[in-house]
Amino acid sequence: MKLWTLLAATATAAVLMAAPAAAQTRIALVVKSLGNGFFDAAAKGAEEAAAELGDVELIYTGPTAATAEAQIEVVNSLIAQQVDAIAISANDPDALVPALQRAMDRGIKVISWDSGVAPEGRQIHLNPSDIDLIGETIIKLAADYLPEGGDVAILSAASTATNQNAWIEAAKAAIPEKFPNINLVATVYGDDDSVKSTEEARGLIAAYPDLKAIIAPTTVGVVAAAQVVTDQNLIGQINVTGLALPSEFKQFIDNGASQAVALWNPIDLGYSAVYLANALVEGQEAAPGATFSIGKVGEVTLDDTNSAAMAAPFQFDKTNIEEFSKIY
């Protein structure tokens, strides 16, 4: 019976995998989906924090499909395992709430990080950054290399993308006061699709001959724009910048199509999430105004919805892209 062999093998594997539970704090880092470089990097930071804190056992888990329903199954199994804390990057801010409330009813501490859960479904939310910091950073990335000022354009994701729209609003708000000689001439939408983003970038270059920088606050758009600038031999004339994954973007820092890009540092994010979860397990109260230490990253203060912003986006340029491109 093949089935029995299979079952026996699974059972054996299962027994081997069930590590002996010591008297430790068990913190589960739940991600949107496994097999994603960003979250693997976060798990790396979380492991680091667990090692620093000493008696913390980290459980890194998540579904294969990035759906709320699959994530609820993961949360249910963590509730059954009676973990001490769950730190989750949620696939849906609302759908996870009932499952996480059940976790809290059974004495499990719950925080969300990266992608948040509605306030009633968690005790703390850790944002990688905040809208104003991101908006300001994306303009600063262009302005730093334009001492004389000049025309810049934004290549965004979908026109309905909530995150990008909020960042662009914040960027527009920051320009008059902090970057008076930067002139934002257009905002176009590439829908996070390589082909559409490439066409939109070509359109921008054709329509605005004095364009000095393209700012793409999306990892898909920024690569498309840098590729267009490279293909059209405009390196040195147009600087591409925005939010980019170092591993995908390294070649464009190397060839000079871009001076610098930024993104939140997922390693610090996973690290800080474990520190926050551990503080709650140790009895610290989550309340507006409370200050939490997040180890080497510093400290955060909770606002009136119990959420906190970790730091400004982390900048990658020629000096550090090599190192980070190996991580995520």
Place this chain on the structure above:
Amino acid sequence: MTDMITTGRRLPDRLDNPVKSAALSWESLLVLVALGIFIANSFASPYFLNAWSLSDLTFNFTEKALIALAMALVIITGEIDLSVASIIALASTLMGLALQYGADTPMLVAVGVGVGILCGAFNGFLVTGLKLPSIVVTIGTMSLFRGIAYIILGDQSFKGYPASFSWFGQGYVWWVISFELVLFLVAAVIFYVLLHHTNFGRRVFAIGNNATAAQFSGVRVDRIKFVLFCLTGLMSGIAAVLLTARLGSTRPSIAQGFELEVITMVVLGGVSILGGAGSIIGVVLAALIIGLVTFGLGLLNVPGIVMSIFTGTLLIVVIALPILWRMYKERRA
């Protein structure tokens, strides 16, 4: 002389020994598999044998299993319905819309179930009225129904369902026995009687084995198929009520990918994908097995991708097994 011949030969009323054939049946294989996984789980994780864990486990499959009951009948007639997950999305979205206009709990349930039946009837009309192949029709309506949900909701969500509504997806009838589980068990009994102990059920099998012969024997093939599509719609509508209540919110991406999990349950339950054979007990056992496997591996924090590999392998092995067995017997004969 003739007396001697008749007494000398025993004519059995069936060819197989009934005890032996029951022992070799699909259902007993599934029972063994389920027991094996249950025992393996109990040994593998100290948290498995706990009333609340076992209760949480049932939430992993009840909604999909409810649809699988009706899907089994559709597949037995040789048709298929790939639009069930999209029916959930549309029903859930329209429930959310009704909520915005102040609908109360009974009204919300009526909307969810009603939309389900209407979507099913639409599928049924296209298949039986226009004589289109069901796989083509339901691939189309799979995009159509979810598309409407996306048009209504975009990247927004509906939330704020009343507590009395949430009870359908989160409430317990008694101790750890959830409403979802009770509903599933009741539905399973109804479908068991319908398929195995009514004329309607006999006709479903007749259509699956030979639709033309069934037609000429006086079976109203199209009407039965139409009713079956309405039934999968109805069960999808009920699943939409349960899932929406459990999640407490609606997004157009709700229940993404459920159709394949439902079909996996049906096929694992021994229903022939070519039609004509299958049983409700098998489907119920298959749902239980998939629930046990995913929850058991989840307790060990096995990554989801390994779980998919496991369910995929389980499906192939269980389907290949009887075929290999038949080949082995033919070679010996």
